[in-house]
Amino acid sequence: MKITNVEFVKGVIGDNYSLDDGLPHIAFLGRSNVGKSSTINSLLNRKNLVRVSKKPGKTREANFYCINDICYFVDFPGYGYAKCSQKERDKLAKRILWYIQHATTKPNIVVLIIDAQVGITPTDDEMIKTLKNNHHQIIIIANKIDKLNQKSLVSKISAIKNKVSDVDIFPYSAQTKQGQEKLLELFGSILTTGS
Numbered sequence: 348m349k350i351t352n353v354e355f356v357k358g359v360i361g362d363n364y365s366l367d368d369g370l371p372h373i374a375f376l377g378r379s380n381v382g383k384s385s386t387i388n389s390l391l392n393r394k395n396l397v398r399v400s401k402k403p404g405k406t407r408e409a410n411f412y413c414i415n416d417i418c419y420f421v422d423f424p425g426y427g428y429a430k431c432s433q434k435e436r437d438k439l440a441k442r443i444l445w446y447i448q449h450a451t452t453k454p455n456i457v458v459l460i461i462d463a464q465v466g467i468t469p470t471d472d473e474m475i476k477t478l479k480n481n482h483h484q485i486i487i488i489a490n491k492i493d494k495l496n497q498k499s500l501v502s503k504i505s506a507i508k509n510k511v512s513d514v515d516i517f518p519y520s521a522q523t524k525q526g527q528e529k530l531l532e533l534f535g536s537i538l539t540t541g542s
C-alpha cells in the first residue's frame with residue numbers, strides 16, 4: 348500500500364462518533380504512551396500530522412484520518428494512564444469500548460500497539476479479550492524496538508508470541524520505521540482482499 352493522500356477528517360469526543368460512510372477503519376489502540384500517534388505518523392511518512400507528546404495522555408479524541416480515499420486510520424486515546432483521575436480514565440475507556448462494541452462500521456483491523464520492552468500487560472490482555480469477544484481482526488505491533496538490542500528483541504518478541512499465540516505480532520519502531528514496509532503491505536492486502 349503506497350500512501351498518496353492523507354486528510355484529517357475529524358476528532359470525536361462523544362460516544363456516537365463512528366464515521367459510517369462505508370470506508371473501512373484501521374483503528375490504533377493501546378496503552379497510553381506506547382506510540383500510537385507516532386506509529387501513524389511514521390506509517391504516513393509525516394512528522395507532525397498526528398500530535399505526539401513526551402507526556403502520556405496526549406490524545407484525548409478519536410482522530411480520523413482518511414487515507415488515499417479508501418480507508419480511515421483512527422488514532423485513539425490511550426488506555427490505562429495512571430496519572431489522570433479515575434473519572435477521566437473511565438471516560439476514555441468508555442469511549443474506546445463504545446467504539447469496539449457499537450460502532451456501525453466495524454474496523455477491518457484493530458492494530459493493538461504495545462511497548463516491545465514491556466510486553467503484554469494485564470490491561471492489554473483485557474483489551475485483547477474484549478476485541479476477540481467483539482469479533483475484531485487484531486494484529487499487534489510491538490513498538491519501540493529501537494530501544495532493544497538484538498538479543499533482548501528476540502527474547503521479548505518470543506515472550507509476547509507465547510502469551511498471544513493466535514495473533515500476528517509485528518516488531519516495529521516508529522522512530523526508525525523498521526517494519527514499515529511489511530505493515531503497509533499487510534494493510535494493503537487486507538483492504539483489497541478483506542482478510
Ligand SMILES: Nc1nc2c(ncn2[C@@H]2O[C@H](COP(=O)(O)OP(=O)(O)OP(=O)(O)O)[C@@H](O)[C@H]2O)c(=O)[nH]1
Pocket residue numbers: 377378379380381382383384385386398399400401402403404405406407423424425426490491492493494519520521522523
Ligand atoms: N524510542 C522510541 N520512542 C518512541 C517510539 N514511538 C513513540 N515513541 C515516543 O513515545 C512517546 C509517546 O508517543 P505517542 O505517539 O504520543 O504515544 P501514544 O500512544 O499516542 O500516547 P497517548 O496519545 O498519550 O495515548 C513520545 O515521546 C514518542 O516520541 C519508538 O518507536 N521508539
Ligand SMILES: [Mg+2]
Pocket residue numbers: 383384385398399405406422423424425
Ligand atoms: Mg496519541
